[in-house]
Amino acid sequence: MEGIAWRGIMGKFATGVTVITTLDEAGRPIGMTANAFTSLSLEPPLLLICLDKGSSTLVSLLAARKFAVNFLADTQEEVSRRFARKSETDKFDEVDYREGELGxxxxxxxxxxxxxxxxxxxxxxxHLILVGQGEFLYEPETQSSPLLFYQGKYRALQALEI
Ligand SMILES: Cc1cc2nc3c(=O)[nH]c(=O)nc-3n(C[C@H](O)[C@H](O)[C@H](O)COP(=O)(O)O)c2cc1C
Structure with missing residues (x-):
């Protein structure tokens, strides 16, 4: 099977967009955009993400043994693009973030x-499948809708009129 056909078919599954964040070996923030995310279990609260074995974020995440999943709003397409770049540049420049309870x-x-x-x-x-146990939840007050990804393009949610 050709990889291009596989990608095409997989792209027909619409997803939200997350940014996975963690700390590197020096304690600096590091992260990447990921849409391979799913909620896994309610009790215990588990989720899973799939990260490319070549990603720099994965190396740090495995050392830190903790990560945050940030669900992007439709105002954050630029944040998604920024975190989809390789880690040579500081992706957190000009990005609004704070330290959570796990740091x-x-x-x-x-x-x-x-x-x-x-x-x-x-x-x-x-890829490596990473199962995370939810420890701390953050739900800021916002009127925003989710950022979506479908067939290689960013999309916005549109309610179906019934
Ligand atoms: C919308 C979107 C979704 C992505 N989803 C994933 C994903 O689920 N897993 C993954 O490994 N890479 C995914 N990527 C690619 C990574 O964000 C990209 O390879 C990034 O440069 C990795 O950064 P790092 O090597 O600095 O960790 C996605 C990219 C985009 C634009």
């Missing part, structure tokens, strides 16, 4: 953020 970067203007401890890892081909 992780919690981004401002998001719909919600979850600080997690790393509960498990599973192999997933060229």
């Amino acid at each position: 992780l970067p919690v981004l401002g203007s998001c719909l919600a953020s979850v600080e997690c401890s790393l509960a498990d890892t599973l192999d997933g081909g060229d």
Whole structure:
């Protein structure tokens, strides 16, 4: 099967967009954009993300054994683009964030953020599946809607009129 056909079909599944944040070995904030996210379990509260084995954020996350998942709002397309770049530049320049209870970067203007401890890892081909246990929740007051990603493009939510 050709990779391009696989990507095309996978792109037909609409998702939200998250930024995964953690701390590098020097305690500096680091992060990346990810849409391979799913809620996993209510009791205990578990979620999972899938990160490319080549990503710099993954190396730091495995060392820190904790990460935050930030659900982006439709006002944050630029934040998503910024965190989808490689880590050579400081992605947190001019980005609004604060330290959460676990010391992780919690981004401002998001719909919600979850600080997690790393509960498990599973192999997933060229990605690693990371299971996070929710430790602290953040839900700022906002009127924003989610940022969506579909067929390689950013989209906004549109209510269906019934
Ligand atoms: C909308 C969108 C969703 C993405 N989702 C993922 C994902 O779920 N997992 C992943 O490994 N990379 C994903 N990426 C790509 C990473 O954000 C990108 O490779 C980033 O440069 C990795 O940064 P790092 O190497 O500095 O950690 C996504 C990119 C975009 C634009």
